[in-house]
Amino acid sequence: MSAESPTSAESPQPPGRGGVHLSARHIRTAGFAFALLLAVGLVGMLTAVEITSRPQFCGSCHIMKPYYSSWKHSAHNAVACVDCHIPPGVTAEIRKKYEALSMVVRYFTGTYGTKPWTEVDDAACLKCHERRLLVGQVQFGTIQFDHTAHLSDMRRGKKLRCTSCHSQIVQGSHIAVTSSTCILCHFKGQEPGTGTARCTLCHRVPEKTYKIGKLDFNHADVARFGMDCLSCHGRPKGGDGEVARERCNACHNQPARLEKYGDTVLLHQKHVSEHKVDCMYCHTKIEHAEPVKAETATARIQAAATGCTSCHVAGHSPQLALYTGTGGRGVPPMPSPMYQAGVRCEGCHIALPGHQAAVNVASDVSCMSCHGAHYRTIYQGWKEGAARRSEALRRQVDETARALGARESTSLADAKVNLDMVEKGHGVHNIDYTYALLRQAHVDMNKARQGSGLSALPVPWVEPPYDSPCLVCHTGIESQKGTMFGRLFAHDRHVAGAKLDCATCHRTHEQRAKGEVVRFDASGCESCHHKKPQAECMTCHAAVRTHKVKSYRGEFDHAMHIDEQEKKCADCHDASVSPPALKKDGCKECHDD
Secondary structure, three states, X not given: OOOOOOXXXXXXXXXXXXXXXXXXXXXXXHHHHHHHHHHHHHHHHHHHHHHHOOXXXXXXXXXXXXXXXXXXXXXXXXXXXXXHHOOOOHHHHHHHHHHHHHHHHHHHHOOOOOOOOOXXXXXXXXXXXXXHHOOOEEEEOOEEEEHHHHHHOOEOOEOOOHHHHEEOOEOOEOOEEOHHHHHHHHHOOOOOOOHHHOHHHOXXXXXXXEEXXXXXXXXXXXXXXXXXXXXXXXXXEOOOOOEOHHHHXXXXXXXXXXXXXXXXXXXXXXXXXXXOOOXXXXXXXXXXXXXXXXXXXXXXXXXXXXHHHHHHOOOOOHHHHHHHOOOOOOOOXXXXXXXXXXXXXXXXXXXXXXXXXXXXXOOHHHHHHHHOOOHHHHHHHHHHHHHHHHHHHHHHHHHHHHHHOOOXXXXXXXXXXXXXXXXXXXXXXXXXXXXXXXXHHHHHHHHHHHHOOXXXXXXXXXXXXXXXXXXXOOOOXXXXXXXXXXXXXXXXHHHHHOOOOHHHHOOOOOOOOOOOOOOOOOOOOHHHHOOOOHHXXXXXXXXXXXXXXXXXXXXXXXXXXXXXXXXXXXXXXXOOOOOOEEOOOOHHHOOXX
């Protein structure tokens, strides 16, 4: 029995596992599909990473719009969010991407919070700004700031971070310096003018001239004369920088944490050094100084008075009325230039040795301490001029009052108000306003006299016949007297009588030599006095009798030649030239050799 065996080609193949037959073609197809899916997945992942790294993606969430807007208008708008918010390193990159994708999931599932919080690591800032630690001081407005001292050392026992000063969002400006934080750190618990509250620690004294009213003030004098900045500029105000206990409840509700309220070292370590919590989240604000432009008249008076308010603000204070240039009758407001500059009472009323603060006095020393020794004569001129004018006017007002008797006069009452203000308020507080009040008081007094049929009284002082820039400081000089060439010299004869301008006899401060008071050249004294007959030389030079000068024959004695030899000045001096010179042959008349 033979049967034919089937050929190998016809032999059936065993089925694959599970009964599925996989050919090589199927395997290749499956591998290609897997590779394609992997590629699409990788591209999709990279695309997602790229998209989520763009600032526009961050701004697509409505709770992030304020932060996105502040970034868009800031100096960092060319820097992507992830460049700052992801610190350097691969691990941090993966962690931040995970957090970003988690935020997307929370957004679509509605599980996100409405108070986004983030911290910028110092390392992220120093990727670009590492040079800032090495360049020294930088200019921030009018402040000289040094990053090295703030980031390298402990400041008041605290380790600062970049974001301790650079806020993450400040009034629409992203990563801007929060000046209120600087002020808080420098002024909290500090006496103004000392420690970290020293003005020159941050501010350089500007070397420029400021126009204040009619006066030009050279700010470089502040350093030259060692002035106190606080004499003019306001002290910190508005809050003491303390932290109210209830502020802690805004973030914390664990009793264990709230019990740490008084541990300032621990709190600053956790909030400032380890985590970026803006100082102003906890501390009350301290204002650096009184803003000048926003002040009211009352606020400015109170700022000027400061410690003097216990006596000089209760009721009507004639001192403050003069200083602020207000309160006079018939005279427009004329604030003192020093008041306009913000000089407080203590700027002039300095404590003298042996005196308590309550009895601080102002004197010529006060002027000299800021303006130099030459201001002593100006102060004395103001004081004497105001006293002389008010005393003379007081005699006329009293005479008028006696003449009027019981008859009432509004004009005389107004004159008395202005005169009382000057006498009680001391004219040196505002000499221009003082003289204006006295002039108006004299006008009102004569108005009262004329209304009662009395003749007008003349002005009992000398008025300059011109307006000179010198009179801004030297007001009242026209009535002052002094000594020149050993004899009494009166300004009134030259100013009011001869109507000579100041520049006729004096050079400007910039032109005059050291120690020079008047000019003796042809444009000064000689222009008038050397035109007179020579016999009048002794009118000015009478003191020459006491002068002995050296000559080739020894000491020359003027008294011997004038009194014993009866010589005239013209015998030896030629006054036709300027300056007068000795005649070459003058001595030969008596001395052969």
